[in-house]
Amino acid sequence: MNLAGKTAIITGAARGIGAAIAERFAREKANLVLADIDEGAVESIAKRLGAVGIASDISSEEGAQEVVDRAIERFGSLEILVNNAGITRDALVLRMKAESFDDVLRVNLRGPFLMSRAAAKHMIKARYGKIINMSSVVGSMGNAGQANYAASKAGLVGLTMSLAKELGGRGVRVNAIAPGFIATEMTERLPKEAIETFLNKVLLGGLPGRPEDVAELALFLASANSDYITGAVIPVDGGMLIA
Ligand SMILES: NC(=O)c1ccc[n+]([C@@H]2O[C@H](COP(=O)([O-])OP(=O)(O)OC[C@H]3O[C@@H](n4cnc5c(N)ncnc54)[C@H](O)[C@@H]3O)[C@@H](O)[C@H]2O)c1
Numbered sequence: 507m508n509l510a511g512k513t514a515i516i517t518g519a520a521r522g523i524g525a526a527i528a529e530r531f532a533r534e535k536a537n538l539v540l541a542d543i544d545e546g547a548v549e550s551i552a553k554r555l556g557a558v559g560i561a562s563d564i565s566s567e568e569g570a571q572e573v574v575d576r577a578i579e580r581f582g583s584l585e586i587l588v589n590n591a592g593i594t595r596d597a598l599v600l601r602m603k604a605e606s607f608d609d610v611l612r613v614n615l616r617g618p619f620l621m622s623r624a625a626a627k628h629m630i631k632a633r634y635g636k637i638i639n640m641s642s643v644v645g646s647m648g649n650a651g652q653a654n655y656a657a658s659k660a661g662l663v664g665l666t667m668s669l670a671k672e673l674g675g676r677g678v679r680v681n682a683i684a685p686g687f688i689a690t691e692m693t694e695r696l697p698k699e700a701i702e703t704f705l706n707k708v709l710l711g712g713l714p715g716r717p718e719d720v721a722e723l724a725l726f727l728a729s730a731n732s733d734y735i736t737g738a739v740i741p742v743d744g745g746m747l748i749a
Contacts, residue, residue: 709748
């Protein structure tokens with residue numbers, strides 16, 4: 507699953523799942539472009555991995571375009587895009603501010619749309635590309651307190667399948683990963699009872715997943731080993747979805 511000579515953009519790469527994907531791709535010798543809104547953290551991981559680090563808000567048109575332009579300027583091609591950046595603004599619907607709904611949809615859904623549109627132009631020309639969208643089991647199951655987040659992650663599945671249909675004939679594969687409960691800063695912030703409810707559904711001993719578990723699937727989807735797979739949504743959830 508060597509990625510030597512391939513250029514990969516990973517958004518939200520400063521920590522958690524994005525950072526684990528960056529580390530895994532670095533071991534496979536990819537040319538890495540790491541984007542995150544957290545400037546200090548993205549610079550530090552980029553330095554450590556010998557990658558290009560960009561402080562950018564991928565939910566803005568300029569921010570998304572800048573990341574793709576920098577990748578092309580630095581490496582001359584773009585084969586892999588991992589749309590991983592995501593946020594939560596949890597509240598029950600009756601108490602949810604419209605702003606919290608909009609913020610989550612903007613980063614989790616508009617961001618991947620903007621990044622994919624900018625990246626696909628180059629991939630189509632090369633007649634090869636891999637786009638990987640980080641959805642969630644919550645997109646298929648819903649979750650009390652996360653209506654905005656669940657809607658964004660379900661929307662990402664629709665975006666994934668539509669892009670797969672538009673781009674498949676040009677050699678661009680588009681797939682989604684649906685993680686379950688992965689131990690990161692994002693899940694650390696959840697209330698204790700919510701964590702327990704999630705973990706009770708994990709068929710594999712009630713244990714949380716690790717960011718590295720998600721990174722292994724991201725690597726497979728980024729590599730030539732998965733060239734016949736497109737439009738798929740693949741869970742990494744210890745069986746939570748079917749529990
Ligand atoms: N942790 C889980 O259990 C879990 C489960 C399912 C799906 N996911 C998804 O996986 C992805 C990564 O999750 P995580 O747990 O590592 O989260 P995290 O909060 O640890 O990291 C997310 C990163 O995205 C960055 N980011 C946020 N907004 C951004 C923006 N506008 N532009 C650029 N970067 C931005 C943050 O600065 C942060 O570094 C997210 O899309 C999340 O929804 C996580």
